Amino acid sequence: MRRLRADYPDAECALRYNSPVQLLVATILSAQCTDERVNLVTARLFADCPTAEDLAGLPLERLERYVQSTGFFRNKAKNIKACCTTLVEEYDGQPPRTLEELVPLAGVGRKTANVVLGVAYGIAAGVVVDTHVGRLSRRTGLTTQEDPVRVERDLMELLPRSRWIDFSHQMIYHGRQVCDARRPKCDTCSFRRFCPRVGVAD
DNA sequence: ATCCCGAGGG
DNA sequence: CCCTCTGGAT
Structure with missing residues (x-):
């Protein structure tokens, strides 16, 4: 945890938005897509339709x-x-501002709800578990689970609540820059000493 | 378990 | 060609 914080002290959500609604929409768009492409799309979308009313009124x-x-x-x-x-x-x-109210919304699961609560409102209701957080948590041995909900439960037990929000952003940064899915750069990874699977495939 | 689905890297 | 990218609904 200390190394993660030292390496990525300024890690934050990479999605661009000007309001909680825009963050929610950007997060829905981020499924199986790079944040860079989401930002490309939302730049035009939010310029033309900044509010929930505008977006709801847009023809499909x-x-x-x-x-x-x-x-x-x-x-x-x-x-x-x-x-x-x-x-x-x-x-x-x-x-x-609650998981219970966010998750029933169309296209919103726990991951998206946790992003909106944590990033837009500063509410640590859970840990954001996306593809990066899941992959890195398994590689480093923080969990053995595949199901994102079970990964989240393990991380919530391991981490103090005060670190739930920043932890995911730091893991995502490290996942993109070093510990990527295809070819992790284990030779230059600063977590080498802590990682039980240096040199192991997947 | 399966489907949705485009874009970019190797 | 194959895999991956801040998932969610059926």
Whole structure:
């Protein structure tokens, strides 16, 4: 934990947004897609449609065209429209502040809900477990679980709540820059001494 | 377990 | 060609 904090003291969410709703939409778009591409898409989308009302009112075909290059674009467009419609109708256009209220929204699971709560509202309701956090947690032996919900439970037991939010951002940075999925750079990794699987495949 | 789905790297 | 990218719904 100390090394992680020392290596990435300024790690933060790489998605660009100007409001909690925009962060929620950007996070939905980030599924199986690089944050860089999400930012490319949201730059245009949020310039034209900054609020939940704007996004909910956008015809589905137009929304699909905006988000097309992020992949899964039909699902993502449909979910964003439905999600923003619910926000307008039930939450005055603002994402709610609890997991219980966020997860039922279209296209929102625990990962997305934890990002919005932690990053937009500073609420540590859980640990964000995405593909990077899951992979690194398994490689370093913090968990043996595959299911993201079980990985999250293990991490919540290991980490003090005060570190839940920063931990994920730091793991994601390290996962992108060093411990990537295909060819991890174990020879230059600063976690070499702690890692039980240096030189081991997957 | 399977489907959704485009873009970029090796 | 194959794999991966801040997943979620059925």
